[in-house]
Amino acid sequence: MSKDSTSSGLGSEYNPLDSPQLENPHPFLARARREEPVFFSPLLGSWVVTRHADISAVVADTARFSSAESITVGAATMPREVVTTLMDGYPLVPSLVDNDPPAHTRFRGLVSKAFTGRRLAEKEPFIRALVDELISAFIQEGRADLFLRFAHPLSSSIIAEILGIPRADISRFRRWSDELSTVLAAHGPVEHQVACARGVVDFQRYLAAALEERKTSPREDLLSDIITEGQGMTPPMSMAELVSLLMQVHFAGHETTAGLIVGAVELLLNNPEQLHALRDNPALTAGAVEEAVRMVSPVHAMFRTAREDVELGGIPIPKGAHIRLVYASANRDEHRFHEPECFDIRRPDVKKHLAFGQGLHFCIGAPLARLEARLALEALLRRLPGLRLVPGQKPGFLKSVTVRRHESLEVTWDAPGLDGLARP
Numbered sequence: 001m002s003k004d005s006t007s008s009g010l011g012s013e014y015n016p017l018d019s020p021q022l023e024n025p026h027p028f029l030a031r032a033r034r035e036e037p038v039f040f041s042p043l044l045g046s047w048v049v050t051r052h053a054d055i056s057a058v059v060a061d062t063a064r065f066s067s068a069e070s071i072t073v074g075a076a077t078m079p080r081e082v083v084t085t086l087m088d089g090y091p092l093v094p095s096l097v098d099n100d101p102p103a104h105t106r107f108r109g110l111v112s113k114a115f116t117g118r119r120l121a122e123k124e125p126f127i128r129a130l131v132d133e134l135i136s137a138f139i140q141e142g143r144a145d146l147f148l149r150f151a152h153p154l155s156s157s158i159i160a161e162i163l164g165i166p167r168a169d170i171s172r173f174r175r176w177s178d179e180l181s182t183v184l185a186a187h188g189p190v191e192h193q194v195a196c197a198r199g200v201v202d203f204q205r206y207l208a209a210a211l212e213e214r215k216t217s218p219r220e221d222l223l224s225d226i227i228t229e230g231q232g233m234t235p236p237m238s239m240a241e242l243v244s245l246l247m248q249v250h251f252a253g254h255e256t257t258a259g260l261i262v263g264a265v266e267l268l269l270n271n272p273e274q275l276h277a278l279r280d281n282p283a284l285t286a287g288a289v290e291e292a293v294r295m296v297s298p299v300h301a302m303f304r305t306a307r308e309d310v311e312l313g314g315i316p317i318p319k320g321a322h323i324r325l326v327y328a329s330a331n332r333d334e335h336r337f338h339e340p341e342c343f344d345i346r347r348p349d350v351k352k353h354l355a356f357g358q359g360l361h362f363c364i365g366a367p368l369a370r371l372e373a374r375l376a377l378e379a380l381l382r383r384l385p386g387l388r389l390v391p392g393q394k395p396g397f398l399k400s401v402t403v404r405r406h407e408s409l410e411v412t413w414d415a416p417g418l419d420g421l422a423r424p
Contacts, residue, residue: 011039014048016300017187017399025300025404026341029329038313044401045077046303046322047312052333052354054313055325058304060359062100065304065323067361070098071248071402077186082197086183089201090208093238095245097252097302097361106237107245108364110229114162114222115364120371123161127372130157131379139383142415143390145408151261151376152254158372159253163246164221165210176203177251181400188399207243222249249365255398256298257369259405261376263296264289266409268377269389271343278345279381288345289373294353295343297328300404302357327354328404386414 010032015021021028032039032050041048049055058065086092096107113119134153138144156170165173179199182188211227218224226246230237268275268288278284304323309316317323331353332340338349356363363369380387390410398405 009039010036011041011048014039014041015043017185017401022397022399023394025328026332029326030332030334033329033333038315038317041324044322044324046324047315047317048324048326049312050326050329050333051313052330052336052352055327055330055354056358058312058323058325059354059357059361062360064307064310066100066307067098067104068094068100068305069322070303071184078183079186079190079193081190082183082186082193085194085197086200088198089204090240090243093240093244095241096248096364098248101360104360106233107241110226110237110245111222111249112364113225115368117367120367123158124371124375126161127158127375128379130154131375132383135379135383140415143410143412146265146411147258147262147395147406147408150380151258151409154261154376155254155257155372158257158368159250162222162253163250164214164219164223169206172206173203173250175199176206177255178398179203180247180251181255181398181403185399185401203247204243207246208239211239211242211246251403252363253365253368255403255405257365257372259298259398259403260289260293260296260369260373262406262409263298264292264373264377265380265387265411266389266406267292267295267343269387269411274343274345275381278377282378282381284345285374285377286370287347287350288377289370290350290353291343291345291347292373293355293369294331294337294347294350296404297331297353297355298405299355299357299363299402300328300400301326302402324401327357330354384411384413384415388412 014028016025029050032048037051037054038047038049040046049058094103096104096111099107131154134150138149144150152174153170156174157167160167160170160173176199179196180203182193182196183200186193210223214224214227218228223246226242230242268278274288278288302325304325306317306319306321306323308319311317312323330336334340336352356366388411390412393408393410395409396407398407
């Protein structure tokens with residue numbers, strides 16, 4: 001089957017960066033699994049794979065499918081003005097998620113120590129204190145945007161603590177992350193993309209300066225570990241490699257977790273029987289987090305490149321073709337999960353999900369994401385009685401080719417006012 005023949009089918013309708021698929025991609029993805037589980041998207045210049053079995057097979061087969069360009073496939077369509085602007089900074093070189101062995105192994109080794117069970121246990125008191133600090137800042141208001149006031153500051157502050165970034169700079173990092181998403185997606189007006197590219201260059205320069213400072217004044221943080229160990233490798237890692245690695249760690253370390261927390265709260269508030277079960281038995285929180293990971297799938301999709309002519313789902317894929325693996329679709333595949341559209345915090349088959357990837361590229365930060373989400377849910381349900389969604393809201397979503405998360409989520413609860421009465 002050729003690109004021309006497939007582009008006249010579902011491929012011509014596929015647009016995950018715009019409405020209505022941006023807000024709710026699942027009806028289209030369910031249709032794709034039934035009618036055309038592998039199709040070509042002219043918009044993305046990629047073959048799109050939607051079934052769990054096919055996606056799992058691709059991820060496991062590193063010999064035939066490369067992770068190179070797994071997050072930068074949109075770079076091929078970057079406007080010339082954007083490319084020129086990015087030349088003022090460091091090259092966007094492959095590092096962690098967009099790399100293959102043996103180079104991938106070098107990069108993974110640099111950051112893996114920061115996410116061991118021992119390191120996370122050491123950080124748990126800090127995370128608990130931060131969760132309570134954030135909630136205390138708005139608990140008396142009776143209403144808040146859970147993304148802006150809680151989930152994003154929480155995940156941003158935690159990855160900043162691990163990296164060694166001052167909390168005063170976190171707001172800049174949030175802006176830079178949004179700008180990096182826009183550049184990688186190559187989406188929107190050219191003028192906006194160019195402005196975002198300038199932000200990416202600023203991001204790179206900040207990280208390079210921090211690494212240079214750690215050369216002479218090392219601290220107990222990941223920035224110091226990376227510059228020290230990176231320079232000691234044979235051959236030593238370049239500044240471009242280290243900066244690219246840190247950009248990936250920062251982006252993955254907070255965008256996806258913030259999306260998971262907000263998505264988990266929304267799922268619970270939209271499923272009151274599950275919420276009541278969790279309130280009655282907090283021991284179910286870990287299962288609730290895992291089920292939320294499956295249904296939210298913060299890493300919505302990732303790319304691979306075919307190293308040779310291959311066949312997926314009975315469709316021939318040519319050598320060199322880009323392949324979009326839609327994890328969010330795999331995680332709701334009817335052939336893998338019983339009643340996949342049902343949110344069930346006791347789901348027995350939940351561990352079959354691919355939300356953290358699998359194999360060589362299994363998410364290095366998965367234990368941290370699970371810990372953050374568990375502590376966040378426990379505290380929110382404990383401290384915000386009557387927690388519920390504000391009706392009628394239409395939260396926006398980040399426009400990204402890899403990550404899908406809310407940009408806001410308005411919630412309210414029974415908070416006592418200054419007069420001692422509950423606020424509406």
